[in-house]
Each structure stands twice: as C-alpha cells, then as structure tokens.
Amino acid sequence: MEDSQKVNKFVSNEIKISVVVLSWNTKELLLKCLKSIPFSVEIMVVDNGSTDGTLSALESLKWPNLKIIKNESNQGFAKGNNQGIKAALGDLIMILNSDTIVQKGALEKLRDFYLQQKEKDLALSPLLVNPDGSPQENYYMRLPNLWQIFGYHHPLLRPLVMKTPLRWKILSRIKSQSFEVKQLPGAALMAPKKVWQKVGLLDEDYQFLYEDVDWSFRAQKKGCRLMIVPGAKITHLGGASWGKKIKKESFDFYCQFFSSLLLFVQKNYGKWKVKRFKNALVLNFILQGKFKLAQYFLTMREIKQEKLWP
Numbered sequence: 001m002e003d004s005q006k007v008n009k010f011v012s013n014e015i016k017i018s019v020v021v022l023s024w025n026t027k028e029l030l031l032k033c034l035k036s037i038p039f040s041v042e043i044m045v046v047d048n049g050s051t052d053g054t055l056s057a058l059e060s061l062k063w064p065n066l067k068i069i070k071n072e073s074n075q076g077f078a079k080g081n082n083q084g085i086k087a088a089l090g091d092l093i094m095i096l097n098s099d100t101i102v103q104k105g106a107l108e109k110l111r112d113f114y115l116q117q118k119e120k121d122l123a124l125s126p127l128l129v130n131p132d133g134s135p136q137e138n139y140y141m142r143l144p145n146l147w148q149i150f151g152y153h154h155p156l157l158r159p160l161v162m163k164t165p166l167r168w169k170i171l172s173r174i175k176s177q178s179f180e181v182k183q184l185p186g187a188a189l190m191a192p193k194k195v196w197q198k199v200g201l202l203d204e205d206y207q208f209l210y211e212d213v214d215w216s217f218r219a220q221k222k223g224c225r226l227m228i229v230p231g232a233k234i235t236h237l238g239g240a241s242w243g244k245k246i247k248k249e250s251f252d253f254y255c256q257f258f259s260s261l262l263l264f265v266q267k268n269y270g271k272w273k274v275k276r277f278k279n280a281l282v283l284n285f286i287l288q289g290k291f292k293l294a295q296y297f298l299t300m301r302e303i304k305q306e307k308l309w310p
Contacts, residue, residue, distance in 0.1 A: 017041040018090030022080045024048040026098045027057055036102040044084040049073040078202035078211045094190035099237040109232035110190055122225040123191035125184040126232035139185040140172040149280045184226050186212030188234050198222055210260035217268050255296055262303045
C-alpha cells in the first residue's frame, strides 16, 4: 500500500496505542522498523542527534501519525525514551528499538491481551525473536544475581551452565502461552499510560543499559505484573546502533555495562550488596584473564555513571 493511501486511524473510539522509537544513526533499520508498525497507532520517533541522514529521511515520509522529536546530541536511552513517553497521546505506550520489525498483528495482540485482563496494573512485552524465528532467550533474564555473573557472564562457563538446570536461575522459562517474568526487555516494552505514571519513567541516572531492569523492578514493587505475550512476535536484530563499536571499544563497553549493573544493585538491593557483586565481578574477570577490567572495578570507590560508552 502506498504511503499516500494509508489512513491515520489513531483518532478513534478504540483504545489508542503510541509507539516510541529511539533513533541514533540507524537510518535504514529505522525506516524498516517504522514501515512495519501499523498506521493505526501514533509513532513518536526521538532522534538522538543522528548524523547519517535519518532526519531528512523521516521528514520525507510525511505520515500523519508520525511525530519527530529532534535532539542535537545523544541524550541516552532513558532520557530519549522519556521524551517520547511524555509526548505520547496513547492509552498504551510502547518503547521500541529501531532495530526491530513488528510482525503482523503483534501490537493488536498485545492490546487485546491487555483488554482481556481484569487487573490493569500490568506491563507487557511481545516475544522477541531472531530473524530465523527462534526466541531470544537472553532478553528474558531473571533479576540480577550472582549466578548470572559466574554462569552467564563467563564465556567459557556459559555454554556448560546453560545446559544444566542452573540456567533457570539465570533465565525465565519461555512458554507457548502468556507468562509472567521478573523483567521486561526495553527493546519492546508496553504499558498503559497510568502505569508509566504510577511507576515513573526510565531512570536517567543510567547512562547505558539496565534502565529496563530498574523500571521492571520498580513496577513490581508498585504491584504491577510483567507479562510476555508469545503470540505477539517482534523480530529483533539486537545492538544495531552500538554492536559494531563493541569490538573496537570493548573495555569501555564492559565498564559501562557492569557499572550499570552495580548501580542497579545499589539502587534496588542496597549498598551492602554492592560489595558482594563487585567482588564477584572482579573474581570473574580475573578468572577470564581480563585483568584491566578487574583492576577497574577493584579500584572503583563509588558507583558512578561516567559517559564512557557509546
């Protein structure tokens, strides 16, 4: 269907959906993502200072249901998404990565599942799948624990641990019917506007990663259920805006990643547990021969979120 033939059905008597897509130098992927989103929803694109021609490509679309928020620089995942959430008009608001393809009917299935629930204090995610259709199990982790540090974040132990029952201390079991989890992936997370208001927006203290884990933890403390709806599927490529940089800047990436983990522990588990997690990280890096990383966290005096990466 040509763009000019598509009708904006966002304004209707039905429950309204807004999709917030954060953009940072992923023009081609972003356009594919946007074209997979039904025109019955409001699309909010928050561009974090892209330099690859993203803005001119967006402005050429001229879709009536597309709104663009332009940032002059990269404001980070949390702040950028928060801008979109605050501006969104929908009853259900989803944050969605730009490196995704929404499969046919996915958003409608999420909406219908929500409408069927008596308890409305919940947040939802579709099943994230690889291009070959296999589920992305790693996006359905349990809340941070020491089993993950030694059994998942150690590249040699991971293949062994994931073949044992210990994997269920790291991951949630993926089921064919809707199931409850401890954390939802920020790559595709939907909640009613009233839940975003009740729980609060993404915590902007996080520079990179763990924003969704923190939000999920706070949501459960507020009495919200976190549900996966497997019938709703979204193809997720994963790390498109920063994946290529990891190979060149792996040290900064892992410093940022695990600093965010420790910040989550400090904010939600208490300062006394930070030392336990930090010691586990240091030991794990030593066992891997990553002595520079071990030294970084061993000498860390306070949990800080320097903008090391990306």
